[in-house]
Each structure stands twice: as C-alpha cells, then as structure tokens.
Amino acid sequence: MPFDDLRSFIHALEKEGELKRIRFEVDPYLEITEFADRSVKNQGPALLFEKPKGSKIPVLINIFASMRRIALALGVEDVEEVATRIAELVQMERPEGLLEKLKLLPRLAELNAIFPKSVRSGPCKEVIRRQNFSLDEFPILHCWPGDAGRFITFPLVFSKDPESGKRNCGVYRMQVFDGRTTGMHWQKHKHGAEHYRRAAAQGRPVRMPVAVAIGADPITMFSAVLPLPPNVDEMMFAGFLRRKPVEMVRCETSDLEVPANAEIVLEGHVNVGELRREGPFGDHTGFYSLDDDYPVFHVDCITHRKHPIYTATIVGPPPMEDFYIGKAIERIFLPLMRMQMPEIRDICMPAEGIFHNLMLVSIRKSYPGHARKVMHGIWGLGQAMFSKCIIVVDEEVDVQNVREVAWKALNNIDPERDIEFVHGPIDALDHASRAPHYGSKMGIDATAKWPSEGFTRRWPEVIRMSKEVMQRVDALWKRAGLERQSS
Ligand SMILES: Cc1cc2nc3c(=O)[nH]c(=O)nc-3n(C[C@H](O)[C@H](O)[C@H](O)COP(=O)(O)O)c2cc1C
Numbered sequence: 388m389p390f391d392d393l394r395s396f397i398h399a400l401e402k403e404g405e406l407k408r409i410r411f412e413v414d415p416y417l418e419i420t421e422f423a424d425r426s427v428k429n430q431g432p433a434l435l436f437e438k439p440k441g442s443k444i445p446v447l448i449n450i451f452a453s454m455r456r457i458a459l460a461l462g463v464e465d466v467e468e469v470a471t472r473i474a475e476l477v478q479m480e481r482p483e484g485l486l487e488k489l490k491l492l493p494r495l496a497e498l499n500a501i502f503p504k505s506v507r508s509g510p511c512k513e514v515i516r517r518q519n520f521s522l523d524e525f526p527i528l529h530c531w532p533g534d535a536g537r538f539i540t541f542p543l544v545f546s547k548d549p550e551s552g553k554r555n556c557g558v559y560r561m562q563v564f565d566g567r568t569t570g571m572h573w574q575k576h577k578h579g580a581e582h583y584r585r586a587a588a589q590g591r592p593v594r595m596p597v598a599v600a601i602g603a604d605p606i607t608m609f610s611a612v613l614p615l616p617p618n619v620d621e622m623m624f625a626g627f628l629r630r631k632p633v634e635m636v637r638c639e640t641s642d643l644e645v646p647a648n649a650e651i652v653l654e655g656h657v658n659v660g661e662l663r664r665e666g667p668f669g670d671h672t673g674f675y676s677l678d679d680d681y682p683v684f685h686v687d688c689i690t691h692r693k694h695p696i697y698t699a700t701i702v703g704p705p706p707m708e709d710f711y712i713g714k715a716i717e718r719i720f721l722p723l724m725r726m727q728m729p730e731i732r733d734i735c736m737p738a739e740g741i742f743h744n745l746m747l748v749s750i751r752k753s754y755p756g757h758a759r760k761v762m763h764g765i766w767g768l769g770q771a772m773f774s775k776c777i778i779v780v781d782e783e784v785d786v787q788n789v790r791e792v793a794w795k796a797l798n799n800i801d802p803e804r805d806i807e808f809v810h811g812p813i814d815a816l817d818h819a820s821r822a823p824h825y826g827s828k829m830g831i832d833a834t835a836k837w838p839s840e841g842f843t844r845r846w847p848e849v850i851r852m853s854k855e856v857m858q859r860v861d862a863l864w865k866r867a868g869l870e871r872q873s874s
Pocket residue numbers: 540541555556557558559560561572573574575576577578579611612613614615700702709712770
C-alpha cells in the first residue's frame with residue numbers, strides 16, 4: 388500500500404533507520420543547509436529538525452536523498468521495478484486466449500486507479516486561515532550565504548492552463564519577499580510559465596490562481612518533479628505510481644485542487660504582468676544562479692494540518708538530494724524514451740553533469756549516422772532538450788560506468804569529424820550560454836565508425852584476455868600465494 392501522507396512515510400523512514408530527529412535548536416539561516424549537505428555527502432539519513440530557530444514548525448529534509456529512500460518512497464525494493472512496470476505497460480501486447488486475457492485484468496484495474504479523485508475535505512483543511520497568517524511563522528530556509536533571502540525549496544505548484552483547463556504541477560522555488568508575497572520561479576520552458584503566458588495572451592489584467600502544497604505523501608511529492616509532456620497531469624502519474632488515486636480537495640479561494648493529505652497549502656494568485664527581481668540563489672548547478680525578473684505570488688489564504696511539518700530540500704554542489712531524484716527519474720523514464728527510440732539501450736546523467744550538462748547514451752547502431760539521429764531525437768524530447776553535451780556510444784559500453792565511457796569515447800573520436808554543434812534552447816540555469824535560454828549544444832558520436840560512414844581504415848578490437856587463460860591463472864594465482872583480487 389502506498390503511504391497515505393508524509394507522516395506515515397516519516398514513521399517508515401524512522402523504522403528503517405533512515406531518519407534522524409534533531410531535538411535541539413538549529414538555525415534555518417544556513418545551519419540546516421550545512422547539516423543537510425554533510426548528511427547527503429556522507430550517505431546519511433533524512434533529518435527532522437524539531438526545533439528550528441524562530442519557528443514552532445519542524446523542518447524535514449533529505450527524504451529522497453538516497454536510492455534506498457526513494458525506493459521506500461515509491462514502495463519498491465529497487466527503483467528499477469517501477470521502470471519494469473512502465474516497460475510492461477507500454478509494451479503491452481494483445482492477449483492470446485482466455486488465460487492471457489485474465490492475466491491482463493489486474494493491470495487494467497490498476498489503470499483505473501490513476502485518475503485523481505476529488506474529495507470534499509481532507510487533513511490539509513484541519514486549520515484554515517484566511518486572515519491571520521504570515522509566511523514568517525514557517526521555518527523557511529536561508530540556504531546559502533549569497534542567497535537573496537529565504538526560499539521555499541520544495542513547493543508543489545499547481546496551476547491550470549487557461550485555455551484547456553488542464554492541471555499542471557511542478558516544483559518551482561519561491562523566494563520570500565514578505566509575510567504574504569514570494570517569487571514564482573517557473574522557468575520559461577516549464578508548464579507553469581506556459582500557463583502564465585496563456586493567461587497573459589488573454590490581454591486584460593488577469594489574476595491567475597496558483598496553489599502551492601508543501602509536504603504530501605512521498606509519491607505525490609516525487610511526481611511533481613517529473614518531466615512529463617505538457618497536459619499530462621502529474622497527479623495522474625502519481626496515481627499510477629501509487630496504484631491508488633491521489634485525493635484532491637478544492638481550495639478555499641479558487642477552483643484549483645491540491646492533494647488532500649498535504650501538510651501545508653498556500654492558496655494565492657499571480658498578477659499577470661507583475662514581475663520582481665528574484666535571486667541570486669545557490670542552485671543545483673553548484674553555482675549561484677543569477678538574479679532575474681520573475682512573477683510574484685500573493686498568498687491569499689493558508690490551510691494546514693494540525694502541527695504541520697515543513698519539508699525543504701537543499702541544492703548546491705553535487706551530489707545533493709536532487710541528484711538522487713534525477714537518477715530515479717532517469718531510470719523510470721528510460722522505458723518511455725525507448726518507446727520513441729528503441730535503439731537506446733541505456734542512458735546515464737552523471738552527478739557532475741547536473742542532469743542537463745551531460746547525457747551518456749548507449750545505442751544498438753544499425754545504420755550510418757544512427758548516433759546523430761539519436762542525439763537529435765533526444766534534443767527534441769521534452770526537458771531532454773536541455774542536454775548540453777550528449778555522448779553516444781555503442782551498446783556494449785556500460786554508460787553507468789563513467790570511466791569506461793571516457794576511455795572508449797575518447798579513443799573512438801576524430802573530434803572534428805565526430806563532434807556536432809547545434810543551436811537551440813538552453814536550460815534557464817546555464818550561466819555560460821551566450822544569451823539566457825539560448826545557445827549551443829554538443830553531440831559526440833563515439834560509436835565505432837563504419838565504411839558506410841566514410842571510414843575506410845580498419846577499426847580495432849578492444850583487448851580481452853581469453854576465458855581459459857583467466858580460469859587457469861585463477862588457480863595459479865592462489866598457488867603463487869597472491870591475494871585473490873576482484874576483477
Ligand atoms: C528541488 C527542486 C527544485 C526545483 N526548482 C525549480 C525552479 O525553481 N524552477 C523551475 O522551473 N524548475 C525547478 N525544478 C525542476 C522542475 O520541478 C521540473 O523541471 C519539473 O518537471 C517541472 O514541471 P513542469 O514540467 O510541469 O513544468 C526543481 C526541481 C527540484 C527537484
């Protein structure tokens with residue numbers, strides 16, 4: 388059974404030794420960051436600060452900061468199980484005979500569970516505050532010394548497409564300007580920003596309702612980060628992952644819906660056209676992202692559970708919590724990428740590449756120019772468009788092994804021939820591109836080159852010892868009194 392809310396997940400983490408309570412006072416101004424950073428870099432547990440300085444509300448951090456905790460959150464032993472489930476779904480074949488049809492039934496029933504369910508009320512409505520509220524009550528972190536202020540770092544931001552009425556949910560950080568206003572850092576390419584542009588296109592002064600949930604059951608939180616196509620409801624995907632619908636309740640001050648089990652809900656609006664300087668912010672690139680103008684979020688009402696828990700995350704020099712979230716997304720989305728491009732065997736986004744800077748891809752190469760076709764396919768695929776450098780290797784290269792990729796790729800290229808530059812959209816956080824949001828990307832074809840690609844020399848084999856000799860030497864090795872070394 389999926390977790391009903393954040394609290395049941397906290398209990399599970401605690402039972403598994405994956406959460407540590409910090410019972411003394413710690414300052415949300417920088418100190419919690421230092422705890423969170425050290426913990427994630429030492430493969431440490433999630434942290435629950437019971438006494439953040441200046442607030443009565445505890446701070447929870449690093450709940451997804453290891454593959455084991457993400458697996459626990461998703462209710463599996465290994466994240467690969469989720470990938471397998473998705474692969475089975477997208478490869479579903481027409482059943483032959485009654486037995487196979489019957490086998491299909493549970494899977495179809497599961498699909499029935501994906502649709503979010505509107506409910507009348509829920510825990511997030513235990514306390515409703517229309518008048519007397521301020522963001523100052525919450526232990527919102529000032530993350531890094533050079534940050535412009537305090538930032539809500541794990542908000543689930545809900546909005547509706549003003550044209551289609553379709554819901555979106557994304558995690559977009561929010562800088563606190565005062566007790567009732569924040570920034571709304573939805574980057575240009577994200578769905579929240581598209582909703583805002585659609586609202587602006589309507590021409591008249593528009594008040595765009597936006598609702599923000601902070602803390603919910605872990606699958607709902609995780610799903611908010613997923614790079615799904617536009618108009619695909621993140622809450623539906625959450626229902627699929629949960630095998631149980633996400634229960635949604637209507638806001639008090641708008642017709643948006645939020646997860647009923649949320650810890651804290653900020654209801655509010657963004658006025659189209661109202662912008663304010665946001666940032667700098669110590670970002671997940673490991674650099675401070677530059678300040679820029681972003682929309683302003685006005686809080687109109689706060690609802691929360693009794694004794695709410697405030698969830699945060701820290702980003703910064705990798706690896707941090709977002710690396711593990713990204714790794715899980717990489718695994719879960721591989722079968723979906725392979726629907727479009729079955730020649731892809733595996734992909735890897737190493738921590739140092741911050742997702743968008745480096746994607747390693749292995750392919751089963753079948754025709755001349757195949758590696759380049761795959762690069763361009765990836766650049767055309769949702770948020771994978773941001774991939775600044777794509778390295779394509781042959782299928783026998785293990786892309787999860789960065790050393791193997793470096794060794795083989797660097798041997799396999801004639802740089803002038805095998806490196807391709809393209810121009811296009813660039814991640815909003817990239818500080819090196821010639822312009823914000825626009826610049827160049829690089830694809831490296833590090834596959835073996837074929838005569839049909841104009842390569843007329845011979846291509847060498849990788850050196851490998853014969854199996855028989857290896858086995859013989861295994862025995863002789865012991866006889867020689869040498870320690871058995873793992874290969
Ligand atoms: C901790 C964390 C913070 C994030 N902060 C932002 C942000 O400030 N702005 C943004 O556009 N995306 C941010 N993202 C990435 C988006 O949540 C992600 O791209 C998501 O797919 C966007 O949803 P959308 O595709 O529905 O727009 C963040 C992700 C994480 C995990």
